[in-house]
Amino acid sequence: MTVVELTDVGDMPPVGEVPPRMRAQLIRPERYGDPVQAFVEEIVETPMPGPGEALVYVMAAGVNYNNVWAALGRPVDVVAQRQRAGETEAFHIGGSDASGVVWAVGEGVTNVRVGDHVVAHCGVWDAADPWITGGGDPIIASSARIWGYETNWGSFAQFTRVQAHQLLPKPANLSWAAAAAYMLVGATAYRMLNGWPPHTVRPGDVVLVWGGSGGLGSQAVQIARAKGAVPVAVTSGQERGEFAVRLGARGYIDRRNFDHWGVIPDWRDDKAFGAWMSGARAFGKALWDVLGERRNPRIVFEHPGEETIPTSIFVCDNGGMVVICAGTTGYHAAVDLRYLWMRQ
Known part of the structure; x- marks a missing residue:
């Protein structure tokens, strides 16, 4: 039997016949x-x-x-x-x-x-x-x-x-x-939301999902919704936000409306830290506006990393969890430790 040496993309050889x-x-x-x-x-x-x-x-x-x-x-x-x-x-x-x-x-x-x-x-x-x-x-x-x-x-x-x-x-x-298209992001999102007891997604939980229209985020929105939670997406633009809503998000926050992203300023720099705090608080209010009530997320689904981690920790509920799998905006995840030890 003659084995084809090489095939063009889209030309399938006989099943089981391996070209060299x-x-x-x-x-x-x-x-x-x-x-x-x-x-x-x-x-x-x-x-x-x-x-x-x-x-x-x-x-x-x-x-x-x-x-x-x-x-x-x-x-x-x-x-x-x-x-x-x-x-x-x-x-x-x-x-x-x-x-x-x-x-x-x-x-x-x-x-x-x-x-x-x-x-x-x-x-x-x-x-x-x-x-x-x-x-x-x-x-x-x-x-x-x-x-x-x-x-x-x-x-x-x-x-x-x-x-x-x-x-x-x-x-x-x-x-x-x-x-x-679904396996890597779906398995990752499922593990992030269900793999760290007791911080597993529960009915009624608010879940903030960064990149809610992307691969990871779109899976997280659907998994959270299927578990009876209340996912809120963060996206870049109306079209992406509406896509996340169609997948099951309660609503979305357009991150382009805020400019406090990045490594958190030194707390001793009153002006810079004050500006960051104003942005973080405005973001938190936008989350409450989507929910229609003053509730913070029990789970924050993170993967942008450097630009967003400080805000994620700031808005996370007492006893909640920020769970992360990547650092697509950078790896320097500076945090304000007060929100870790005080909110547990």
């Missing part, structure tokens, strides 16, 4: 910078699955913010980091969301078969990690990595190599594109 080479959008260190220039289509060898792994023909790939970090080469040089761990590839194939078809499986794989339609979650880990074998949460194990960011062979290629446990059945009612 594939097309991929990949990053090399010499191109680190703007993602538009950093990602370039190249032809590379198709990776074959090892024990416990699977090769998936990618039908659609989701885009996440970690792809921006990988392209910039900062705060982590993803290629150098993997090479220090012993890997040899001088390139990085990003992509931490995918829908596709199982094309080949490695030794010991029993949960999927060639031809299965699947989606992939982004958690990769060593199944023999003592933390995991002892019953610990795999995603916080020391061996845990994010596929397509901290590992190579992500979904921005014709084929992606994954650990077989990452694969779950593709929802039959979703298109390939829709199925590739």
